[in-house]
Amino acid sequence: MKHLITAATFALLGLTSAIAQPMAAPAMPLAVTPASAYPMAPAAGLYQAFGEQAGIRALMDDFVQRLRADRRIGDQFKETQLDQLASQLSDQVCQLSGGPCVYKGPDMKEAHANMDVTRSHFNALVEVLQTSMSARGIPFTRQNQLLAVLAPMHRDVVNTR
Amino acid sequence: MTHHLRFRPLWPTALLPLAAATALLAAPAHADTGKLLLTGGVSTVEGAAGGGISPWAVIGSQATEGETGGSAFVSRAVTRDYGLTTVGAAVGIDDRVELSIAQQDFNTGVTGTLLGLPGLHLKQHIVGAKWRVAGDAILDSDTLMPQIAVGVQFKQLQSSGLDATLQALGAKRSGADFYVSATKLFLAQGVLVNGTLRATRANQNGLLGHGATLGGADRGYALQPEISVAYLLSPKVAVGFEYRAMPNKLQRAGAAAGLGDGLRADDWKDIFIAWAPSKNVSLTAAYVDLGRIVPATTGGRKQTGVYLSAQLAF
Numbered sequence: 001m002k003h004l005i006t007a008a009t010f011a012l013l014g015l016t017s018a019i020a021q022p023m024a025a026p027a028m029p030l031a032v033t034p035a036s037a038y039p040m041a042p043a044a045g046l047y048q049a050f051g052e053q054a055g056i057r058a059l060m061d062d063f064v065q066r067l068r069a070d071r072r073i074g075d076q077f078k079e080t081q082l083d084q085l086a087s088q089l090s091d092q093v094c095q096l097s098g099g100p101c102v103y104k105g106p107d108m109k110e111a112h113a114n115m116d117v118t119r120s121h122f123n124a125l126v127e128v129l130q131t132s133m134s135a136r137g138i139p140f141t142r143q144n145q146l147l148a149v150l151a152p153m154h155r156d157v158v159n160t161r
Numbered sequence: 162m163t164h165h166l167r168f169r170p171l172w173p174t175a176l177l178p179l180a181a182a183t184a185l186l187a188a189p190a191h192a193d194t195g196k197l198l199l200t201g202g203v204s205t206v207e208g209a210a211g212g213g214i215s216p217w218a219v220i221g222s223q224a225t226e227g228e229t230g231g232s233a234f235v236s237r238a239v240t241r242d243y244g245l246t247t248v249g250a251a252v253g254i255d256d257r258v259e260l261s262i263a264q265q266d267f268n269t270g271v272t273g274t275l276l277g278l279p280g281l282h283l284k285q286h287i288v289g290a291k292w293r294v295a296g297d298a299i300l301d302s303d304t305l306m307p308q309i310a311v312g313v314q315f316k317q318l319q320s321s322g323l324d325a326t327l328q329a330l331g332a333k334r335s336g337a338d339f340y341v342s343a344t345k346l347f348l349a350q351g352v353l354v355n356g357t358l359r360a361t362r363a364n365q366n367g368l369l370g371h372g373a374t375l376g377g378a379d380r381g382y383a384l385q386p387e388i389s390v391a392y393l394l395s396p397k398v399a400v401g402f403e404y405r406a407m408p409n410k411l412q413r414a415g416a417a418a419g420l421g422d423g424l425r426a427d428d429w430k431d432i433f434i435a436w437a438p439s440k441n442v443s444l445t446a447a448y449v450d451l452g453r454i455v456p457a458t459t460g461g462r463k464q465t466g467v468y469l470s471a472q473l474a475f
Contacts (some may be wrong), residue, residue, distance in 0.1 A: 038414060040303045043349055082464040119226035119256070123197050140190075140395050141351060148349035153299075161226055 020139040030036065031141040040096070043145040047099040050138065056093050060086040066133065072124040076115055095147045108156035128152075162201040186227045193434020196223045196230075196440075200299050200346070201253070203435055203445050204234035204472050207314055207366070208249035208263030209289045211342070213447055213468060214429050215387040217355040218310035218344035220293055221261065222253030223440060223474045229254050232474035240451060240466035242459045244268040249287075259291040259312075267368045269323075272458040278322040283368050289314040298344040298353075307345035314338045316367035321378075324368075330414040331374025337364055346373075353401075358387045364411045365426060373410045376417020383408045393474055397437045405429040420457045431468065445470040 024106045036108035050056050063080040068074050079087070105111065126147065185396040202210040202219045210221030210232070224230030233250040247262030263286045273281030291312035298308035318327075327334060340359040347354070358384045362372040372380030385408060391401030406428045414423025433447035447468040454464050 010356060119230060123225060134396075140393075144351050144393070145254040145349045151348060152303040154297075158226075 016159050040149040042096060042098040042149055043142075046142065046145050047094065047097040049098070049142045050093070050097055052092070052099065053094055053101065055136075056097070056099070057086065057090045059132055059136050059138075060084075060089045060093065062135060063089070063129055066128050066132055067125065070124060073121050073128075074115075076121070093146070093150075097146060108153050108157075112157050112159060117158050119158050119159045122154050122158050164196060184383055194261035195226050195247045197299060201232075201474060203396050203443055203470060204232060204236070204249060204251065204263075206236060206238070206245070206263070206265065207287050207289060208247075208251060208261035209291055209296075209312060209314065209403065210251060210253070210261075211261060211355065211357075212389040212391070212401070212403045213431055213433055213445060213470065214403050214449075215355065215357050215390040216289075216291065216312055216340060216342055216387050217298075217357070217389065218293060218308040218342040219298060220291065220310070221251040221474070222428075223285060224253045225256045227255060230475050232472055233329060234470060234472040236445075236468065236470035238468040240449065241462050242270045243454060243464060244270070248359055251289075257293050259289075261285045261287075261289040261291070263289075263365075264367065272455045275458045276323070278328065281322050283321055283323060284319040285367055286317045286319070287367070296343075299346050299348070302346075302348040305345070307343040309341065309343050311341050312339070313323075314340075316363060316371070318367060318370060327370045329375065330370070330411060330418065331378065332364055332370030332411065332414070333380070334355075334370055336361075336367060336371030338363060338367075341383070353389075353391040353399070355387075355389040355395070357389075361385055361408055362410060363408065365407070369411060369424075370453075373414035375414035376390050377419070378410055378413035380410070383410075391435075393449070398434065400430045400432075400434045403430065408411040415457065423457025424455060425453055427463075433468075441473055441475055443472045443474070445472075 050059065064077070064086045068077045068082065088105040091101045092103040092105070095103050098117065128144060175239040193252040200219065201221055201223060203213065203216050204221070205216055206218065209216035210219050211217035222230030231250060231252045232471060234248070236247045238245045247263055247268045249261060251259055251261035264273060265287065267283040267284060269281040273279060283327050289312060291310050293310045293438045296306050296308035312429040315337050316335060324334070325463060333408065337357055338361040339381050340357050342355060343363050344353065344355040362380060364373070374380055385406040387403070387405040389401060389403045391399045393399050407426050409426045410425040411426060412422060416422070419435045429446045429449070429451045431449040433445055449466055449468050451464040453461060
């Protein structure tokens with residue numbers, strides 16, 4: 001038992017930056033844009049689990065309203081066209097979750113260039129999205145599967161440290 | 162001894178750190194610290210953020226980059242023959258550095274009595290520091306790269322009626338553990354895994370001193386592996402298990418003292434459930450198996466029991 005534990009521990013500790021690799025080979029090119037690639041293959045059936053285009057759009061309409069109302073980050077969306085934001089987010093989530101859409105908006109770095117986004121802001125946004133998903137009745141496991149394809153964006157979105 | 166799991170706690174006895182944490186919670190300047198729920202771990206029995214018995218690579222508190230936060234906890238473990246109460250606190254700075262303190266109070270129960278020291282409590286102070294050196298355990302979900310941290314824990318056992326015994330065995334009352342931890346949340350699967358390698362010579366976590374020399378036993382460091390696995394059932398609830406290998410340096414000294422295997426030590430294990438009713442509060446309950454602890458006086462019984470821990474974090 002101890003040898004097994006030791007081996008497992010060494011294996012885990014061996015996952016250093018030198019071997020950091022995509023966890024899953026992309027099943028298809030999922031790059032949001034050439035400048036911002038998040039090569040995560042979505043979990044099987046993820047797009048369907050979110051109700052396809054209509055369900056995703058309804059989720060995003062709810063999400064952007066909650067974003068603006070959030071006391072931590074709402075100010076950052078004061079002058080945002082919420083309709084347009086919801087539309088772009090819907091395309092993005094649709095594409096990343098395995099749907100037939102193509103996101104045509106700016107890449108994540110560009111999209112946040114005129115905002116100061118901290119890690120704390122990013123986490124707040126994730127929490128708002130979790131709230132929206134729960135409000136829409138998305139199961140927890142499906143929520144995490146979507147977050148898994150979105151989370152790597154923190155590397156481009158967080159621009160203020 | 163005991164303890165487990167993740168979440169940093171507060172319990173009935175931790176009034177002081179709790180009060181301090183409560184005061185800080187009330188401060189508006191700290192109202193917006195922003196780690197995601199449960200991603201800071203809980204408080205280990207040694208004060209560092211992690212599971213209950215094993216430190217993780219996460220930096221404790223609710224503070225993320227650019228923020229400073231703190232946490233305070235109380236935990237209580239009761240096994241068949243012993244009890245351990247721990248209070249402690251930690252500060253997390255910039256999601257990079259963690260400083261922690263813990264005070265353990267170990268009720269030796271029947272062992273103290275049989276040693277002619279009825280009511281003996283062993284008290285240990287632990288001061289820890291942890292530095293995140295690489296990685297992001299939570300958000301880098303497109304790579305296998307874990308979050309990695311290195312840490313140190315200085316342990317000082319207070320003077321007690323056991324001093325002469327420890328001296329005779331050749332066990333020192335102070336010592337240090339050094340460790341490296343790797344933590345990875347497999348987000349799509351909702352599974353968090355931590356592996357820790359600890360260089361230590363502590364007997365029962367330092368509560369029975371460090372190393373031993375009697376009978377040719379050794380005082381050198383041993384590399385001990387620790388594993389924690391947690392499964393997220395919901396945003397607020399996680400369940401899992403931990404395994405922590407322990408040095409066994411007192412066994413040979415005990416044999417030389419005519420106790421046979423009476424001082425042998427076993428690895429620690431637990432299964433736990435942790436619940437975060439809010440971002441600032443977490444409660445952990447666990448079933449623990451600490452193996453044999455001074456089997457000479459406890460009939461060789463395995464020290465199984467329960468562990469409860471409460472934590473405030475901001």
